[in-house]
Amino acid sequence: MRSSADTRALVFAALLTALGIALHIVESMIPFTAPFPGAKIGLANITVLLCLYILPLPYTVGVFFLRIILSSLLVGTFLSAGFFIGGTGGMLSLLVMLAVKKIPRTSLLGVSMAGAAAHNLGQVLMATFIINNTALLYYLPVALLLALPAGFLTGLVARAALALLNMDSQVKKNGR
Amino acid sequence: MNKQAGLLSKNDFAIILTIVLLAAVFSLPHFFVADEQGQLIVIANDQQVLYEQPLLAIGGKYEKTFAGNEGKITFAFDSEHGVKVSHASCPDQICVHTGYINKPRQLLVCLPGKIYAEIKPLNAKEAGLDAILR
Numbered sequence: 001m002r003s004s005a006d007t008r009a010l011v012f013a014a015l016l017t018a019l020g021i022a023l024h025i026v027e028s029m030i031p032f033t034a035p036f037p038g039a040k041i042g043l044a045n046i047t048v049l050l051c052l053y054i055l056p057l058p059y060t061v062g063v064f065f066l067r068i069i070l071s072s073l074l075v076g077t078f079l080s081a082g083f084f085i086g087g088t089g090g091m092l093s094l095l096v097m098l099a100v101k102k103i104p105r106t107s108l109l110g111v112s113m114a115g116a117a118a119h120n121l122g123q124v125l126m127a128t129f130i131i132n133n134t135a136l137l138y139y140l141p142v143a144l145l146l147a148l149p150a151g152f153l154t155g156l157v158a159r160a161a162l163a164l165l166n167m168d169s170q171v172k173k174n175g176r
Numbered sequence: 177m178n179k180q181a182g183l184l185s186k187n188d189f190a191i192i193l194t195i196v197l198l199a200a201v202f203s204l205p206h207f208f209v210a211d212e213q214g215q216l217i218v219i220a221n222d223q224q225v226l227y228e229q230p231l232l233a234i235g236g237k238y239e240k241t242f243a244g245n246e247g248k249i250t251f252a253f254d255s256e257h258g259v260k261v262s263h264a265s266c267p268d269q270i271c272v273h274t275g276y277i278n279k280p281r282q283l284l285v286c287l288p289g290k291i292y293a294e295i296k297p298l299n300a301k302e303a304g305l306d307a308i309l310r
Contacts (some may be wrong), residue, residue, distance in 0.1 A: 028268075076267060081287040103187055110188030117195045131285060132222055135294055138281050141203035144195050156183075 013051070013059040020047035020067040021074065028075055039143075041150045042116055044071075049112055049158035052097055054165075064094055085126045092122030098138070108162070112155030116147035182232025206281075215280055217259050219251060219293045231258065231278065231295065251284075251293060259293055261286060 023043040051060040068087050072078040086123065096118035100111050120143035128136040180277075184192075201252025215231040219242065234255040239262060241250040254273050258278025261271040266288035277284050277295055284293040 024302075081290070082268060085287070100191065103178060105185045106187040106191065107183075107185040109184055111190045113188070113195065114191050117198075125286070127287065128238070129289060130287065131292055133283075133292060135283050136285070137202070138206065138283075141199040141206075144199040144202065148192060148195060 009059050010053055010171050012054055013063050016051050016055070017046045017063045017066045017070070020044045020063065021071040023047065024067070024071040025075060039146055042119060042154055045112065045115060045119070045151070045154045046158045046161070048090075048094065048097070049108060049155065050117070050161060051161055052101060053108065053158075057098075061094075064090065075103060081127075085123050086119045086131065088126035089119040089121075089123035093119035107155075108159050109152060109155035112158065113148055113151035114149030116154065117144050149155070185229075216296045216298050217253075217293060218296050219291065221291050226291075229253065229259075230298065234259075242287060243289055244290045244291040249289050249291050250287050258295075260284065261293075264289065 022044065024035045027040055035163075047067070048060075048064060051063050056065070067136050068090055069078070069081075072083045072086075077083050093115040097115035098110050100106055100114040121140070124136060124143050127133060198275075216257040217229045217231055217234075219227040220226055221242070221244065229239060234253045237252070237254045239250050239252045240264075241248050244265075248263070249261060249265070249271070252260050252262035254276070257276040260276040261274065261284055264271050264286050264303075266286055268288070271284055271286040274284055277293065279298050280295050284297050286292065
């Protein structure tokens with residue numbers, strides 16, 4: 001039988017998946033002219049951060065895959081080049097954030113910035129592989145530096161959301 | 177939760193420094209690009225060159241359309257501004273929003289169509305890409 005902790009985690013996972021999809025779609029509608037083609041703030045990263053701090057790992061992984069598959073189906077980019085590029089960036093970002101979170105004296109903001117940088121790194125590498133031209137690697141320095149303000153912003157929002165929920169790691173610990 | 181005097185914790189600064197250093201390392205090749213006598217616009221599809229045009233020799237304005245993986249993509253050439261994507265049938269239109277490119281190493285990529293325009297140094301064409309690095 002499911003305990004109330006499981007149910008609570010499940011509800012949060014569902015909510016965060018829906019929120020991630022909504023943020024992804026909203027962001028794809030913003031005509032954002034960046035110094036870098038295709039650059040985004042990465043609003044959906046806010047939900048990944050919340051998952052990392054609220055939910056147990058299996059739920060976080062589930063939310064991540066559900067979000068990228070469902071949002072790409074809704075936007076119409078499922079299995080396109082952009083889907084694989086975003087997916088690679090997202091997976092690398094999730095792995096790096098999991099690792100960085102374990103480093104002592106690292107705040108959510110640091111985790112967020114490392115995740116954003118890993119996301120951009122993964123994207124540029126996958127795009128380079130897809131178009132088979134290493135000239136894309138010349139975007140890497142800009143991509144990494146742009147990740148700092150982007151990760152800082154999403155980290156601030158996630159931290160504010162956690163404070164409002166007033167439940168930092170609560171679900172993870174005792175399901176309250 | 178640990179008490180925080182400022183917004184960032186101690187190791188957050190180490191993370192920022194690591195990212196900046198990585199960016200610096202990856203930007204090193206930029207400093208080794210030789211001065212070019214001229215640039216060549218190369219439009220290619222998955223390593224196959226479709227069209228070449230010396231940047232300085234663009235006469236006026238004209239457009240050229242190529243078939244990509246997913247529909248057609250039209251490049252607009254302008255002697256004053258360089259080259260841009262004027263029409264693309266991809267959904268995201270990222271390549272259209274990139275605008276004109278006219279400096280060496282700049283890229284215009286249409287990822288769904290797997291077509292890109294690249295600005296290469298003229299001398300790199302004969303000597304191979306390695307010749308750019310001194």
